[in-house]
Amino acid sequence: MLTxxxxxxxxxxxxxxxxxxxxxxxxxxxxxxxxxxxxxxxQLSVHSRGGTGLSCVSSDGVRHRHLPSVDDETLPLLxxxxxxxxxxxPPGHGRPWRYEHDLDAAERLAELVALASETVSxxxxxxxxxxxxxxxxxxxxxxxxxxxxxxxxxxxxxxLRISALARRGDATARALRVxxxxxxxxxxxxxxxxxxxxxxAAAARNLDAVDVPVGELPVVLAAGGPAALLHEVCxxxxxxxxxxxxxxAYHGLIDRKLTTVPLTLIDSPTAPHxxxxxxxxxxxxxxxxxxxxxxxxLRSYLHDRRTALSGGGRAHGHGRRLSYAHPALPRMSSxxxxxxxxxxxxxxxxTARGLYVESILSGETDMSSGRFSVRVTSGRLIEHGRLTAPxxxxxxxxxxxxxxxxxxxxxxxxxxxxxxxxxxxxxQFPLTVSxxxxxxxxxxxxxxxx
Amino acid sequence: xxxxxxxxxxxxxYPADSPSPADSSSPAxxxxxxxxxxxxxxxxxxxxxxxxxxxxxSLDALTVSAxxxxxxxxxxxxxxxxxxxxxxxxxxxxxxxxxxxDPEETAALAxxxxxxxxxAPGTASPAVVDGAPTVTxxxxxVTxxxTTVTxxxTTGLLPGPAGTEAPLPAQDRxxxxxxxxxxxxxxxxxxxxxxxxTHRCTVIARTPERAVGFEHVQxxxxxxxxxxxxxxxxxxxxxxxxxxxxxxLDDRTDEFLALHTALHTAVREPLGxxxxxxxxxxxxxxxxxxxSLGFLLCAGNVLxxxxxxxxxxxxxxxxxxxTLVDDPLLPGGSESAPVDAEGTPTARALLxxxxxxxxFLTNRAGAAALGVTPTGAARCPNLARRTLEGPSNILxxxxxxxxxxxxxxxxxxxxxxxxxxxxRIRGRRGTFVTEVLGWRIRGGxxxxxxxxxxxxxxxxELLRSxxxxxxxxxxxxxxxxxxxxxxxxxxxxxx
Numbered sequence: 001m002l003t004x005x006x007x008x009x010x011x012x013x014x015x016x017x018x019x020x021x022x023x024x025x026x027x028x029x030x031x032x033x034x035x036x037x038x039x040x041x042x043q044l045s046v047h048s049r050g051g052t053g054l055s056c057v058s059s060d061g062v063r064h065r066h067l068p069s070v071d072d073e074t075l076p077l078l079x080x081x082x083x084x085x086x087x088x089x090p091p092g093h094g095r096p097w098r099y100e101h102d103l104d105a106a107e108r109l110a111e112l113v114a115l116a117s118e119t120v121s122x123x124x125x126x127x128x129x130x131x132x133x134x135x136x137x138x139x140x141x142x143x144x145x146x147x148x149x150x151x152x153x154x155x156x157x158x159x160l161r162i163s164a165l166a167r168r169g170d171a172t173a174r175a176l177r178v179x180x181x182x183x184x185x186x187x188x189x190x191x192x193x194x195x196x197x198x199x200x201a202a203a204a205r206n207l208d209a210v211d212v213p214v215g216e217l218p219v220v221l222a223a224g225g226p227a228a229l230l231h232e233v234c235x236x237x238x239x240x241x242x243x244x245x246x247x248x249a250y251h252g253l254i255d256r257k258l259t260t261v262p263l264t265l266i267d268s269p270t271a272p273h274x275x276x277x278x279x280x281x282x283x284x285x286x287x288x289x290x291x292x293x294x295x296x297x298l299r300s301y302l303h304d305r306r307t308a309l310s311g312g313g314r315a316h317g318h319g320r321r322l323s324y325a326h327p328a329l330p331r332m333s334s335x336x337x338x339x340x341x342x343x344x345x346x347x348x349x350x351t352a353r354g355l356y357v358e359s360i361l362s363g364e365t366d367m368s369s370g371r372f373s374v375r376v377t378s379g380r381l382i383e384h385g386r387l388t389a390p391x392x393x394x395x396x397x398x399x400x401x402x403x404x405x406x407x408x409x410x411x412x413x414x415x416x417x418x419x420x421x422x423x424x425x426x427x428q429f430p431l432t433v434s435x436x437x438x439x440x441x442x443x444x445x446x447x448x449x450x
Numbered sequence: 451x452x453x454x455x456x457x458x459x460x461x462x463x464y465p466a467d468s469p470s471p472a473d474s475s476s477p478a479x480x481x482x483x484x485x486x487x488x489x490x491x492x493x494x495x496x497x498x499x500x501x502x503x504x505x506x507x508s509l510d511a512l513t514v515s516a517x518x519x520x521x522x523x524x525x526x527x528x529x530x531x532x533x534x535x536x537x538x539x540x541x542x543x544x545x546x547x548x549x550x551x552d553p554e555e556t557a558a559l560a561x562x563x564x565x566x567x568x569x570a571p572g573t574a575s576p577a578v579v580d581g582a583p584t585v586t587x588x589x590x591x592v593t594x595x596x597t598t599v600t601x602x603x604t605t606g607l608l609p610g611p612a613g614t615e616a617p618l619p620a621q622d623r624x625x626x627x628x629x630x631x632x633x634x635x636x637x638x639x640x641x642x643x644x645x646x647x648t649h650r651c652t653v654i655a656r657t658p659e660r661a662v663g664f665e666h667v668q669x670x671x672x673x674x675x676x677x678x679x680x681x682x683x684x685x686x687x688x689x690x691x692x693x694x695x696x697x698x699l700d701d702r703t704d705e706f707l708a709l710h711t712a713l714h715t716a717v718r719e720p721l722g723x724x725x726x727x728x729x730x731x732x733x734x735x736x737x738x739x740x741x742s743l744g745f746l747l748c749a750g751n752v753l754x755x756x757x758x759x760x761x762x763x764x765x766x767x768x769x770x771x772x773t774l775v776d777d778p779l780l781p782g783g784s785e786s787a788p789v790d791a792e793g794t795p796t797a798r799a800l801l802x803x804x805x806x807x808x809x810f811l812t813n814r815a816g817a818a819a820l821g822v823t824p825t826g827a828a829r830c831p832n833l834a835r836r837t838l839e840g841p842s843n844i845l846x847x848x849x850x851x852x853x854x855x856x857x858x859x860x861x862x863x864x865x866x867x868x869x870x871x872x873x874r875i876r877g878r879r880g881t882f883v884t885e886v887l888g889w890r891i892r893g894g895x896x897x898x899x900x901x902x903x904x905x906x907x908x909x910x911e912l913l914r915s916x917x918x919x920x921x922x923x924x925x926x927x928x929x930x931x932x933x934x935x936x937x938x939x940x941x942x943x944x945x
Contacts, residue, residue, distance in 0.1 A: 043540050048551075049546060426642070
């Protein structure tokens, strides 16, 4: 899809860098197919985006220029614009892009979305209705750098968000299930049907939900999606541009013990189980697995080229950007907790009274202090070591260090939620991330109510 | 009551100053022409109904982080949304610059996508659905980059902002940003600050002949710093850099930091009250209430869950202190626009006048359902999302007394200064809920800090409980478009 001359792109980066600086040409072209079912209708859309950015990086900052075109004519305009204030003048009308659309893929996406919507409605007739959306991403990124490196990466993902709404009299309840994978072939109709039935059953069950008692409780986080909590409380704070600020939550804690149990936290853009995101990051660095916390001890921060240059660290493939219109930042990719030794059912059985968290929808973290609040959208009470009543939406709050220090049991059932979350940092939103974890218990965590 | 000028005049203008002539050879003019060319191709492809909404944005941003690092970002982005209806099926194509793609190929893609969508049996292409255009919209007008009015609809490129703003030297922008970061070393950490200038050209079109383009320049300054319950964002907007009121932002920051420091250093005292408490909502808190009211009084919301309001037009539903206006033509307003997201010319809408319900905000579908003329309330801040009804610049009228006098009137209660959870109206019964930081007031004086405190009340009871508004109206940064003074409320539920 991209039509840039690699040699010219490298020369562009060289010219932008000058002496002692780094420079990256980043170009992208992507199609995002989207299908939405609301009742029997399925609407289809495609969002096509393309452009070129040029970032010049020194130890004290970044200069970035961008234009919504991908051709050789754009490159000298970006170099010239780096010297001037204000946005660059766009090129005249160049060659039209050749949109290479895969309409069969869009049609298959629409079929899966319609199947999920119909299954929700039939699962609990008269009780549940579905609202289902699906997205399929096909993206190509191109990177050329001042050191002569040229890389191209092809990225794909598929995600279905199956929301079920249950009604009984005046009472309403919702449940959400997400089906995601790196590509179409790995999602079959049976998987979609099972997820839709699960969403419908959960929504119907949630009609009888009770309020969670407010206060500090043991909290058991189910395997998979609830890893979004660790994404919130650890990830941003462990990104080098944040972590190196004096006073930030994890500043100066390398080689310090953060947990009482041997927890290992990994960020891997090429994570297993279909949760990988890319092979080359948005600065051309090969995607590498980084062990952030090993057996409870903080070992590394996440770096991009700028933080590596200024902080003496090593860039390891975590420079990510929302689009060609943004410079790269150190960002999480697929963050997961390695499995422990405790059988998952024992984690619940050993909890006399607490909250079992099945799904976390959104969160907010103060990147500096590590304070967070997240919404629990689906969960159960734990009473006498057993899962009992479903609970209404509630909020968890605390600090990252409290959560890490409070983890006292790690299950053996690692699961991932590939592409399931959208991450925000400094306005670069939404950036897709994957998360994963086994069942975890936090001995005490503040439940602050709806 | 001291109504601001823009609430009492009978007309307002867009933009504020004398406009420059429309220039069809400008980037905005070229973009408008490219959008028309795409719609021409769509018509040739045999598509029954289509509409187009596009934004071309030129952006220039300077960010300073707490460690002194700078990031400069400048460039152009274009997002153009083409929606088509074919045999009752809808499809959407979002692309960048329409000139960067072959219009015939884009039209063919839209047609092919629509054919692959599904529709319930018997569904026809709608005349008006979610802002879709009608095909019976009258005789097209011939335009050549000059604005034309046909059947009450303005077409062409509307006059742009007055004059041309030269790129700002980095040093001019840097100095106030660095001052914002550096001035307060004793309080919570400042994590970053940014100045962003955006120059947008928006195109709304139903057919090539019925396309309108307009430009909007906006300056934003924002900073974020550590707060209770998460990082705290605050900022300013203005149509020109010179109009950014950094002193006002500094004052708000000082107010927040004093409260934050007091909450961290003082011995925590309970609020000392359960149940109802009298509350003074300062503008930063009241803004979320005012914006929520804007959504409450949208036709679609009223028709779906608040039908009794239809019978209350002309009757009192709020205290006499409440006068609420939505003004999309407010000079310098962050949400000002001459047409809405469906191309309807916008107009100021009086919603509440001294407590009496005067009207609702309507897009085309809402207006059709109510049998009224649309107010131009179709909003689409994100072209990947649906177009919905919503407020633009929504303004609560000022009163005559100062915040200090309102504090005296409060006597014994809570002064809510900042939010930790922005307020919104929840549930079928319409309860306004927010979580705030503030001060316990006794004898009209601040005695100790409190918070976070959850405040709630049914929205209509809250409206009836408004005792007075202050003379300190300001535009909110986070509750986009809301401009409100302090509001004294007779009682809200605590906890």
